[in-house]
Amino acid sequence: MGAEHGHTLHYHAHSLVHRLPAHLKIASALGFVLLVVATPRGATWPYAVHLLALLVAMRAARVPAAYLLKRAVVEVPFVAFALAMPFIATGPRVDVLGLSVSEPGLVAAGALLAKGTLGVLTALLLAATTEPADLLVGLARLRVPARLVEIMGFMVRYVDVVAAEWRRMSVARTSRLFDARSPRHWPVLARSLGVLFVRSYERGERVHLAMLSRGYTGSLPTLAAPAAIGPAQVLAGAALPTVAALALAGQAVLG
Amino acid sequence: MHVPDGFLDATTSVATAVVAAGAIAASLRGSRRELDDRSAPLAGLVATFIFAAQMVNFPVAAGTSGHLLGGALAAVLVGPWTATLCLTVVLGVQALLFADGGLTALGTNITLMGVVGVWVGYAVVRLSLSVMPRRLSSVPVAAGLGGLLSVVAAALTFTGLFAVGGTVPVQVDTLLTGMVSVHTLIGLGEAVLTALVVGTVVGVRPDLVHVARSLRSPERLPTRPGVHS
Amino acid sequence: MSTPVLDVRGLTYAYPDGTQALWGVDLHVHRGERVALLGPNGAGKTTFVLHLNGVLGPSSAQGEGRIEISGMPVRRDTLAEIRRRVGIVFQDPDDQLFMPTVRDDVAFGPANLGLRGAQLDERVGEALERVGMTAYASRPPHHLSFGQRRRVAVATVLAMRPEILVLDEPSSNLDPASRRELAEIVAELDVTVLMVTHDLPYALQLCERSVILSGGVIVADGPTRAVLADGELMAAHRLELPFGFDPARRH
Ligand SMILES: Nc1ncnc2c1ncn2[C@@H]1O[C@H](COP(=O)(O)OP(=O)(O)O)[C@@H](O)[C@H]1O
Ligand SMILES: [Mg+2]
Numbered sequence: 005m006g007a008e009h010g011h012t013l014h015y016h017a018h019s020l021v022h023r024l025p026a027h028l029k030i031a032s033a034l035g036f037v038l039l040v041v042a043t044p045r046g047a048t049w050p051y052a053v054h055l056l057a058l059l060v061a062m063r064a065a066r067v068p069a070a071y072l073l074k075r076a077v078v079e080v081p082f083v084a085f086a087l088a089m090p091f092i093a094t095g096p097r098v099d100v101l102g103l104s105v106s107e108p109g110l111v112a113a114g115a116l117l118a119k120g121t122l123g124v125l126t127a128l129l130l131a132a133t134t135e136p137a138d139l140l141v142g143l144a145r146l147r148v149p150a151r152l153v154e155i156m157g158f159m160v161r162y163v164d165v166v167a168a169e170w171r172r173m174s175v176a177r178t179s180r181l182f183d184a185r186s187p188r189h190w191p192v193l194a195r196s197l198g199v200l201f202v203r204s205y206e207r208g209e210r211v212h213l214a215m216l217s218r219g220y221t222g223s224l225p226t227l228a229a230p231a232a233i234g235p236a237q238v239l240a241g242a243a244l245p246t247v248a249a250l251a252l253a254g255q256a257v258l259g
Numbered sequence: 260m261h262v263p264d265g266f267l268d269a270t271t272s273v274a275t276a277v278v279a280a281g282a283i284a285a286s287l288r289g290s291r292r293e294l295d296d297r298s299a300p301l302a303g304l305v306a307t308f309i310f311a312a313q314m315v316n317f318p319v320a321a322g323t324s325g326h327l328l329g330g331a332l333a334a335v336l337v338g339p340w341t342a343t344l345c346l347t348v349v350l351g352v353q354a355l356l357f358a359d360g361g362l363t364a365l366g367t368n369i370t371l372m373g374v375v376g377v378w379v380g381y382a383v384v385r386l387s388l389s390v391m392p393r394r395l396s397s398v399p400v401a402a403g404l405g406g407l408l409s410v411v412a413a414a415l416t417f418t419g420l421f422a423v424g425g426t427v428p429v430q431v432d433t434l435l436t437g438m439v440s441v442h443t444l445i446g447l448g449e450a451v452l453t454a455l456v457v458g459t460v461v462g463v464r465p466d467l468v469h470v471a472r473s474l475r476s477p478e479r480l481p482t483r484p485g486v487h488s
Numbered sequence: 489m490s491t492p493v494l495d496v497r498g499l500t501y502a503y504p505d506g507t508q509a510l511w512g513v514d515l516h517v518h519r520g521e522r523v524a525l526l527g528p529n530g531a532g533k534t535t536f537v538l539h540l541n542g543v544l545g546p547s548s549a550q551g552e553g554r555i556e557i558s559g560m561p562v563r564r565d566t567l568a569e570i571r572r573r574v575g576i577v578f579q580d581p582d583d584q585l586f587m588p589t590v591r592d593d594v595a596f597g598p599a600n601l602g603l604r605g606a607q608l609d610e611r612v613g614e615a616l617e618r619v620g621m622t623a624y625a626s627r628p629p630h631h632l633s634f635g636q637r638r639r640v641a642v643a644t645v646l647a648m649r650p651e652i653l654v655l656d657e658p659s660s661n662l663d664p665a666s667r668r669e670l671a672e673i674v675a676e677l678d679v680t681v682l683m684v685t686h687d688l689p690y691a692l693q694l695c696e697r698s699v700i701l702s703g704g705v706i707v708a709d710g711p712t713r714a715v716l717a718d719g720e721l722m723a724a725h726r727l728e729l730p731f732g733f734d735p736a737r738r739h
Contacts, residue, residue: 030355037362041264045426112426119265123361133357137588139355149287151299156348159310160304163587166307194452200460205304207466210583212300213543217576219568219600220646466549467506479501480550482512485705 015132020240021174022133025233026142028241033130039252040122045115053251054122058129061244075212076124083117136160158208166204173200186224261313261353262368262417264361271424276366282374283347289340293469298337301467305333306345312452313349313359327445328372328413331380331405332453335398338469339381346373346374367420380409384417384470398461398471407446414442420430491559491678493652494540499553500704501535501544508634509535510551511704517652522674522681524712527701528726533684534579536701537656538680542567551607558651572601575650579657581637585629589619590640593629597648615647616640619673635666642673652680659687688716690731700725706728 021029036058062069082257090105090113098107126220134142140160144153267275309329329349333342350368353359360368384405391397418438422431465471480486491540494517502508509532517523538544539555542562546552554563557573578584587593591612596728598611616622619639624632629640638658645653658674659667667690674681674694685691685729689697691712702725708715716722716735729735 033355034362037264041361041363044270084701105286116263116265116426120263120361123264127355127357127362149283151290152283152286152344152348152351155302155344156352157308158300159306159348159352162300162304162307163310166304166311194455195459197452198456198462201304201308201456201460202463202467204307205301205464208300208304210580211586212576213538214578214584215586215596216543217541217570218597218644219573220596221568221600231381281699463505478491480508480511482498482500483703483705485512485514486709487706 014052014135015067017133019064019066019133021061024133024237024241025145026138027145028142028233028237029130029134030139030142030146032241032244033126036248037123037126039245039248040119040126043115043119043252043255045111047255048256049120050251051122053254054248057244057247058125060120062125062129064240065133066214067129072125072128072132075128083120087113088150093156097140099234145221158212161211162204162208165208166200167208169204170200246252261350261360262344262364262371264363266361266364266426267367267420268424268426271420272367274424275370275420278374279347279366279369282343282369286340286343286347290338290344293341298341302337302341302345305329305336305342306348309333309345310349310352310458310474313353327449327452328410329447329449330372330376330413331384331402331409331449334377334381335384335402335405335470336468339377341349342377342381343369343373346377369415371417371420376409376413379412380405383408386391388470393474393477395461395465395471395474398474399454399458401470402457403450406453407443408452410442410446410449411439414438429440489645490519492556493519493521494682495556495559496539497554499536499539499551499555501539501551502549503535509704510539513553513701513704513706515706516698517631517680517682519680521697522683522695524695524698525682525684525701526686526688526691526698526715526725527684528686531701531725532704533701534656535577537654537682537684540652540654541571541576541717543576543718552662572648573651574654575645575648575652576654577638577641577645577656577658579660581634581641582630584644585637586640588628589626590616590629590632591625593640594625594639594643594647601648611647615643618677619643620647620669635665635669638662638666638670639673642670646677650679652682653677654682654684656684657686658683659685659713670721686727688727688735689733692716700727702726708738 009146040054042052043054057071062072090100090109095106097104097109098110100106100110137160140153140157143156144150177192177196271377309332312327312332314326314330330342330346333345336342337345347369350360350365354362354365354368382405384401387401387404388397391401415438418431418435421429421434461468461471465474493679494515496513496515499510499513500508501510511532511727513536525533525536535544539551539562540557542564544551546550559574560566560569562570579731580585585593587596594612594615595608596606603611612625613622616625619642621636621639621643624636624640629637632640642655642658655674658670662670667687671690671694674683681695683691683695695712698708698712699706700721707725708718708721713735716729722728
């Protein structure tokens with residue numbers, strides 16, 4: 005189900021980056037990735053600068069690189085695509101290690117890999133340093149429509165409910181000699197998805213009813229006043245996109 | 260088919276982002292009719308399910324990965340406007356936290372799965388329901404059909420976008436054949452899963468299925484005698 | 489007599505899947521009363537309770553009848569005020585507690601009523617003190633014991649200052665000490681109470697009046713001692729006294 009991810013992505017630590025308000029981090033990550041994507045293909049050293057800036061941020065966040073790399077496997081299907089590109093792309097061909105490959109394909113693959121990897125690492129760093137609940141607050145402060153934030157809030161909450169319900173159902177199934185690996189049992193598995201849906205809904209429905217019973221009307225009351233943001237925090241948040249912007253500008257000037 | 264950062268050129272990315280933003284704005288307005296007291300949690304749960312379904316990836320010929328989309332399922336359960344919002348949330352979370360689909364390709368991904376997938380699925384379901392007997396048992400069949408065609412439609416749109424704004428010079432017909440054949444297979448899986456899930460839900464909680472609401476008829480409940488205080 | 493706090497007439501309800509749970513319930517509860525709502529599993533007790541603040545009702549499926557809380561009918565446009573007046577403690581505290589800390593959870597209701605700052609803190613502090621959980625204010629609810637969680641659940645509702653407190657099976661899953669502590673808390677409260685239970689000694693200890701809900705209707709209504717002593721009535725509705733318990737004796 006992969007439903008447990010909501011929590012395993014977050015890496016518990018008390019760093020400068022963890023303490024930054026979520027909306028600053030989201031804006032920073034978004035700005036950085038936009039600049040990375042805007043970096044022209046064929047460039048080399050600006051990508052190195054981007055990567056360096058990101059590594060510094062990772063270091064400041066005290067999130068081990070191995071932790072992020074392990075979670076970067078989402079990129080694998082996409083890496084496969086990038087690697088295939090020099091072979092399937094059209095255009096003039098060059099010889100690399102004795103293989104004839106498409107030159108534009110090779111350049112595009114390099115840029116794709118660089119941009120994709122930087123994007124993936126940025127998103128993972130954001131996830132590792134921000135609790136889902138804070139992320140919701142941050143998105144609300146960035147003026148994401150309340151309805152979307154509300155749906156996202158329920159989604160985050162339901163991830164745990166669905167995972168727990170699924171575990172209960174699989175225990176019940178295996179204790180009656182059910183084997184999920186045997187294709188003969190797949191129809192049962194598919195049908196139990198519908199049951200899982202209804203059971204999860206009803207479980208979460210009761211929480212929602214409890215919220216309604218206490219006057220909930222669609223948005224959580226903000227209990228704590230938002231913490232004041234110091235200039236140091238703004239600087240820290242702006243650092244990543246600023247470095248990327250400088251690299252881009254440098255590339256435009258120096259070529 | 261999550262499109263990563265830098266896969267389509269800037270013009271195409273911006274154009275699809277504008278389409279997505281317009282669709283979201285319209286959905287925020289349209290969903291007010293679909294949402295009541297209890298439909299926000301339902302939308303959240305649909306988002307969770309689609310999130311999980313999209314984690315099941317299949318390799319696609321000539322490149323990207325393919326997976327279940329969930330657009331038709333969402334449209335059947337919560338209505339098309341709210342479904343677009345659900346998909347938007349799923350894709351946003353995937354891009355922000357899971358690095359699945361680029362942040363700058365979010366508009367493209369929302370357009371493909373949250374607009375094309377949802378509305379094609381919904382239209383097919385409504386059309387098929389209009390020619391089928393007015394019974395609850397028609398709903399899963401229509402939903403399955405919607406699931407199949409929504410995936411194929413999204414794959415075709417993706418190929419179209421790539422032909423217009425792809426950053427890699429790949430032969431469009433190679434891509435088209437690969438995308439359509441693989442996504443027809445994925446679409447069959449999507450059809451079966453959508454039909455089974457909707458079938459179970461319509462059986463026990465027809466009130467949770469948006470397109471089934473008009474099929475129920477209210478009647479007066481009987482009473483039993485009791486004591487009066 | 490004054491307007492009843494709770495006035496229910498001819499309440500019917502069928503769940504969306506067609507299961508009819510309520511078959512015409514009539515019940516009046518007056519200010520200051522503590523009433524036990526007894527009944528076997530599946531009698532419709534929880535379904536009934538969820539109608540009292542409009543969480544279930546004709547709009548969520550099929551049903552008819554009318555409910556008034558201190559003279560105010562439960563309708564779509566009165567829901568906000570109704571939900572302030574009726575405080576429901578759910579059967580499972582895990583359904584009720586959803587905020588990151590005990591304090592936030594207790595503050596959730598009053599904050600929705602518009603309270604902020606010192607006023608809010610005062611409400612929260614008072615409610616936690618009533619259930620003896622002040623020391624746990626900054627703990628996450630899911631790290632507490634079951635009995636503590638139920639007490640926090642009671643506090644979340646008390647913080648709304650309800651006119652009627654409705655408890656759905658408050659003693660279920662509690663160990664004997666927690667069960668006794670909760671009884672002491674309820675006995676101290678100065679509000680109207682409707683307590684759903686099949687813990688018959690608990691009903692006798694806390695409530696002077698009992699009604700039996702069975703098959704979706706009220707089948708008995710009277711002083712708790714008299715209701716429990718009616719062996720035939722009890723047996724007919726699958727209510728059993730614990731071994732060695734004699735309702736005629738003082739406990
Ligand atoms: N969500 C639901 N959908 C359908 N039937 C339900 C639902 N909840 C309860 N019921 C049915 O309604 C009846 C009354 O249930 P409930 O009010 O929970 O009883 P009690 O609380 O007295 O044990 C039972 O027959 C139960 O199976
Ligand atoms: Mg019950």
